[in-house]
Amino acid sequence: MTQNLRSMVERLKAVSHPLRLRVLALLGSGELCVCQVAEVLQVPQSSVSEALRELRRAGFVNERKEGRWVFVSVVSHPNTSQLLQGILAEAMALVEMQQDRERVADVKTLGIPAVCCKVEKAAKAEAAHV
Amino acid sequence: MTQNLRSMVERLKAVSHPLRLRVLALLGSGELCVCQVAEVLQVPQSSVSEALRELRRAGFVNERKEGRWVFVSVVSHPNTSQLLQGILAEAMALVEMQQDRERVADVKTLGIPAVCCKVEKAAKAEAAHV
DNA sequence: TAGATACATCGGAAATTATCGAAATATCAA
DNA sequence: TTGATATTTCGATAATTTCCGATGTATCTA
Numbered sequence: 078m079t080q081n082l083r084s085m086v087e088r089l090k091a092v093s094h095p096l097r098l099r100v101l102a103l104l105g106s107g108e109l110c111v112c113q114v115a116e117v118l119q120v121p122q123s124s125v126s127e128a129l130r131e132l133r134r135a136g137f138v139n140e141r142k143e144g145r146w147v148f149v150s151v152v153s154h155p156n157t158s159q160l161l162q163g164i165l166a167e168a169m170a171l172v173e174m175q176q177d178r179e180r181v182a183d184v185k186t187l188g189i190p191a192v193c194c195k196v197e198k199a200a201k202a203e204a205a206h207v
Numbered sequence: 208m209t210q211n212l213r214s215m216v217e218r219l220k221a222v223s224h225p226l227r228l229r230v231l232a233l234l235g236s237g238e239l240c241v242c243q244v245a246e247v248l249q250v251p252q253s254s255v256s257e258a259l260r261e262l263r264r265a266g267f268v269n270e271r272k273e274g275r276w277v278f279v280s281v282v283s284h285p286n287t288s289q290l291l292q293g294i295l296a297e298a299m300a301l302v303e304m305q306q307d308r309e310r311v312a313d314v315k316t317l318g319i320p321a322v323c324c325k326v327e328k329a330a331k332a333e334a335a336h337v
Numbered sequence: 338t339a340g341a342t343a344c345a346t347c348g349g350a351a352a353t354t355a356t357c358g359a360a361a362t363a364t365c366a367a
Numbered sequence: 368t369t370g371a372t373a374t375t376t377c378g379a380t381a382a383t384t385t386c387c388g389a390t391g392t393a394t395c396t397a
Binding site: 080081082083085086089090093094095099158166168171172173174 | 210212228297302
């Protein structure tokens with residue numbers, strides 16, 4: 078709101094990208110840490126990190142550090158512009174996003190250590206195909 | 208609505224561009240012909256034409272041919288998605304757009320011939336700096 | 338018909354963006 | 368401290384986008 082043309086275009090560019098829009102829609106269901114996002118979307122961590130950087134620059138997501146982990150979420154609704162609300166609502170309604178949400182549910186029930194910590198993740202994977 | 212990720216990204220890309228967003232916001236105030244848009248924004252006709260092509264592909268604007276002129280307008284509101292409404296509302300509120308709207312008022316009162324037809328336009332320009 | 342003109346498309350060089358492995362940074366745990 | 372690890376930043380190529388003059392197309396008028 079009350080911004081200029083350039084900044085509005087930058088904000089729109091931030092979501093004009095498949096991965097970045099997927100990440101935003103994913104966070105629409107609640108806070109996640111970076112490795113959870115990478116796990117759900119099955120993309121390199123560096124790509125997720127860069128996507129989040131752009132979404133942060135656009136003012137769409139917040140970050141919260143907790144030790145080694147960085148938790149990201151959509152900015153709180155009082156400050157949310159009508160623009161973000163419209164984009165988020167429509168993105169979350171996409172068919173592709175429902176699959177992502179299913180994977181989020183799994184990842185959340187497993188918990189962060191099983192998803193993000195290498196050793197526990199490896200152990201879980203091993204147990205999966207005995 | 209009820210679209211896929213790819214098409215939503217394409218629609219967002221269509222407005223992630225200064226000229227295209229300006230054109231959309233301009234049409235938010237009402238129908239104009241292509242040459243009026245070019246005159247108001249002071250950009251080459253080919254650029255306006257290309258901008259409108261993208262906005263049309265994205266489903267944001269309609270066209271209506273009348274002889275040599277092509278009139279363009281924002282798609283009618285019943286079919287308008289929440290996404291377009293949010294983008295249009297925010298774009299029309301930008302400071303840059305108020306200046307554009309002032310120029311639109313001038314252009315509309317002059318009428319299409321004085322703005323678009325080369326001979327009348329030249330006569331008007333000549334009269335302006337006698 | 339011929340000329341004028343509103344608009345669309347084309348060409349193609351310049352600028353921007355995407356992508357992801359590799360290296361850097363920061364935090365934990367032993 | 369040393370090693371492990373979650374995340375960010377860097378590098379560098381590939382792909383895409385931007386931009387506008389030149390050309391093409393369709394419609395008007397004389």
